[in-house]
Amino acid sequence: MIYTQSPLAIGLFIFFVLFVLGLSFYLSRRASSAEGYYAAGGNIHWATNGIAFAGDYLSAASFLGICGMIATAGYDGWMYSIGYLAGWIVALFLVAEPMKRLGKYTFTDALDSKFNSKSIQLMAAISTLLVSVFYLIPQMVGAGVLVQPLLGLPHWVGVCIVGVVVTLIVATAGMASTTYVQFFKGGMLLIMSTVLVGLVLFRGLSTTPADNNGTSYHDFKILHADSSMVIKEAGYSVIAGTNSEFGKQGFVKLTKDGLESIWKIAESGTGYTLEETLFVTKMADGTKLFNGATAEEGKFFPIGHIKELQINGEEVAATGAVGPLAFLSAIKDSTIVLWGKKYIKVGDETTTVYYQKPTPGARILRPGLKFKVDNATGVQRFNFISLMLALFCGTAALPHILIRYYTVPSQAAARKSTIVAIAAIGFFYVLTLFMGMGAMTSGVINITDNNMSAPLLALSFGFVMFSVISSLAFATVLGTVSGLIVAASGAIAHDLMDNFLGMKMSDHGKVRAGKISAVIIGCIAIYLGIVFEGMNVSFLVGWAFAVAASANLPAILMLLFWKRTTAKGIAASIFIGLTSSLGLILVSPDMWVRYGNLPSEAPVQFNSPALISIPLSFLALVIVSMMTQKDVIIGHGTEVA
Amino acid sequence: MGHGPAVKLGKDEASGYKTKLGVKMFVVYTLVYGAFVLLNAMNPKVMEASIFGQTAAVIWGFGLIILALIMALVYNRLCTKAEQQLNS
Numbered sequence: 001m002i003y004t005q006s007p008l009a010i011g012l013f014i015f016f017v018l019f020v021l022g023l024s025f026y027l028s029r030r031a032s033s034a035e036g037y038y039a040a041g042g043n044i045h046w047a048t049n050g051i052a053f054a055g056d057y058l059s060a061a062s063f064l065g066i067c068g069m070i071a072t073a074g075y076d077g078w079m080y081s082i083g084y085l086a087g088w089i090v091a092l093f094l095v096a097e098p099m100k101r102l103g104k105y106t107f108t109d110a111l112d113s114k115f116n117s118k119s120i121q122l123m124a125a126i127s128t129l130l131v132s133v134f135y136l137i138p139q140m141v142g143a144g145v146l147v148q149p150l151l152g153l154p155h156w157v158g159v160c161i162v163g164v165v166v167t168l169i170v171a172t173a174g175m176a177s178t179t180y181v182q183f184f185k186g187g188m189l190l191i192m193s194t195v196l197v198g199l200v201l202f203r204g205l206s207t208t209p210a211d212n213n214g215t216s217y218h219d220f221k222i223l224h225a226d227s228s229m230v231i232k233e234a235g236y237s238v239i240a241g242t243n244s245e246f247g248k249q250g251f252v253k254l255t256k257d258g259l260e261s262i263w264k265i266a267e268s269g270t271g272y273t274l275e276e277t278l279f280v281t282k283m284a285d286g287t288k289l290f291n292g293a294t295a296e297e298g299k300f301f302p303i304g305h306i307k308e309l310q311i312n313g314e315e316v317a318a319t320g321a322v323g324p325l326a327f328l329s330a331i332k333d334s335t336i337v338l339w340g341k342k343y344i345k346v347g348d349e350t351t352t353v354y355y356q357k358p359t360p361g362a363r364i365l366r367p368g369l370k371f372k373v374d375n376a377t378g379v380q381r382f383n384f385i386s387l388m389l390a391l392f393c394g395t396a397a398l399p400h401i402l403i404r405y406y407t408v409p410s411q412a413a414a415r416k417s418t419i420v421a422i423a424a425i426g427f428f429y430v431l432t433l434f435m436g437m438g439a440m441t442s443g444v445i446n447i448t449d450n451n452m453s454a455p456l457l458a459l460s461f462g463f464v465m466f467s468v469i470s471s472l473a474f475a476t477v478l479g480t481v482s483g484l485i486v487a488a489s490g491a492i493a494h495d496l497m498d499n500f501l502g503m504k505m506s507d508h509g510k511v512r513a514g515k516i517s518a519v520i521i522g523c524i525a526i527y528l529g530i531v532f533e534g535m536n537v538s539f540l541v542g543w544a545f546a547v548a549a550s551a552n553l554p555a556i557l558m559l560l561f562w563k564r565t566t567a568k569g570i571a572a573s574i575f576i577g578l579t580s581s582l583g584l585i586l587v588s589p590d591m592w593v594r595y596g597n598l599p600s601e602a603p604v605q606f607n608s609p610a611l612i613s614i615p616l617s618f619l620a621l622v623i624v625s626m627m628t629q630k631d632v633i634i635g636h637g638t639e640v641a
Numbered sequence: 642m643g644h645g646p647a648v649k650l651g652k653d654e655a656s657g658y659k660t661k662l663g664v665k666m667f668v669v670y671t672l673v674y675g676a677f678v679l680l681n682a683m684n685p686k687v688m689e690a691s692i693f694g695q696t697a698a699v700i701w702g703f704g705l706i707i708l709a710l711i712m713a714l715v716y717n718r719l720c721t722k723a724e725q726q727l728n729s
Contacts, residue, residue, distance in 0.1 A: 075698050079681075082702050089670045089709050093663035093716065097656070329694040366688035366698035373685040381682045388678045392671075411653060415720060419713045426706045433702075561664075 050420020055186025070436020087395025140529025167522030209443030394545030569625030577617030
């Protein structure tokens with residue numbers, strides 16, 4: 001699919017970049033001390049910090065990924081929103097105030113507050129770096145992916161722009177500039193998403209999606225054939241019939257005016273009904289054809305429409321402007337056309353066929369289209385529960401989120417900023433449902449890349465909305481990446497160099513170490529963003545959540561709520577949580593496919609490890625702590641002395 | 642060692658009360674969230690039922706988000722009250 005480059009989007013992005021850079025240089029004098037650089041001086045207002053939390057947390061995965069998933073899989077995409085938000089309850093009720101009370105610049109400080117243990121400093125720093133890098137790679141790749149279709153620039157340019165800008169933001173004013181970048185980004189994301197949802201509701205639902213950027217929605221045709229597969233409509237001839245590889249999968253390949261097309265067949269009376277599909281053919285030389293033509297020829301269409309629209313039991317063509325509840329209610333009672341996918345291999349060519357699947361709205365607005373929960377096996381249910389556990393436990397253990405607790409002046413401010421974050425993020429996640437369902441029914445989805453659903457939904461309202469939402473997508477990447485770089489540079493300069501290695505540094509030296517670390521992490525981020533080009537690395541965000549939930553949360557909670565916790569217990573808990581979650585991920589079906597094997601051959605049959613790795617991490621902490629109780633007495637004596 | 646808060650914090654006499662309250666409220670929310678997850682995992686068809694014109698799944702989803710906000714506000718109210726009483 002080809003997107004149109006928008007000068008307005010470029011202009012808005014340049015404006016935002018210049019604005020945040022100007023702000024960073026303005027705030028740079030605040031970052032002359034270690035407190036200023038790592039914790040923004042600890043005097044950020046709780047309301048500002050709350051919105052900055054939202055700006056930090058709502059990454060491209062939330063904005064683009066969840067909207068795209070809802071647009072193609074309905075409620076299952078929204079399950080991520082619900083799980084992510086629930087994670088903030090763990091942060092508020094259990095973690096927020098103790099984090100503020102115990103820590104200084106990094107979450108390692110809080111874990112190590114009672115012990116001064118080298119093993120905790122090392123393990124927690126490694127965990128912070130791993131989680132931050134797992135999170136960083138998809139953001140950087142996402143920056144490159146966004147820049148290609150929207151600004152017409154190569155992937156590496158997008159990665160470099162984001163990498164350089166973010167490194168400058170962090171290296172000039174550390175947490176102070178990062179906070180305000182995240183605050184502006186979070187605020188803009190909430191405002192513009194609200195506007196977009198308002199436009200969706202004002203337009204209402206229709207069985208004929210509105211013109212998209214001057215192009216009317218493609219009319220997917222239905223053909224008829226007799227029992228000998230002779231097409232009744234003129235001009236079509238069969239080139240791969242029911243006995244071909246296509247036929248075995250329920251499709252036939254036709255040609256008309258020299259252009260090939262693939263149709264889904266269904267028996268009807270004495271003949272067949274043929275329904276138009278979309279297809280992508282990967283040729284032997286690696287080139288791709290979209291509906292039998294190159295992408296530039298524009299034969300591949302956006303999708304997403306309502307087959308039957310019902311309101312109060314009556315079938316209508318359009319609803320007109322509707323309220324939010326009436327919008328969802330109308331979708332529930334209607335039939336929406338979703339799209340299935342099948343792979344067909346003929347010789348060296350692989351064809352991916354996308355075919356229509358009319359689905360009742362009530363089925364879309366409940367779980368089960370993406371997650372296998374209907375008539376599921378025990379392992380499938382385990383996998384679903386494990387994922388929801390990782391989402392619930394991961395938020396309160398993400399290092400780049402936890403460091404935000406050090407930027408406010410008091411425990412009460414830490415608590416209040418978390419509540420602002422819950423309100424802002426909760427509201428945004430409600431909006432994702434409407435943006436996703438809006439895209440699903442507005443004929444805007446690029447079925448080969450549903451991540452673009454939100455910007456393309458905006459395009460259906462004109463270039464201005466498209467430009468604003470596109471530049472916002474860039475801002476989203478900037479805000480999250482800057483938080484990740486602060487967290488990672490803190491792990492290197494503060495946890496490893498200052499605490500673990502015991503390098504004696506002046507206050508100014510600590511700031512310089514932080515800035516140099518930020519530049520190094522920024523360069524690594526750019527490198528990783530470029531080398532991972534073309535790979536679908538969104539799964540790494542899932543890794544970050546699973547690893548954070550398994551390695552960090554048990555250690556944080558047990559330190560706070562179990563008095564017999566020892567330093568060795570915490571280090572063992574992080575190590576076991578880290579290795580068990582990563583190990584299980586590496587032998588999971590999702591990874592097995594990436595190694596070129598069949599998923600059914602994977603050593604374990606679930607993808608989400610949290611339900612095993614979190615209890616293991618708790619267990620390791622309890623066992624090792626019980627075995628090392630002697631150390632507590634010695635440690636206590638040393639501290640007292 | 643470089644630990645301890647970056648800014649000087651006053652002694653918080655309400656800390657114990659807030660911790661206990663936080664744990665209690667966490668347990669309540671976790672039970673509701675756990676019920677939601679288990680219901681979806683074990684009997685997802687129930688979530689298709691119509692309640693007030695919406696699917697049960699949508700009602701649960703909005704309910705969990707609104708419940709999080711309400712509990713957060715109640716928690717803050719009680720914590721602030723305890724801080725005013727015990728730290729004055």
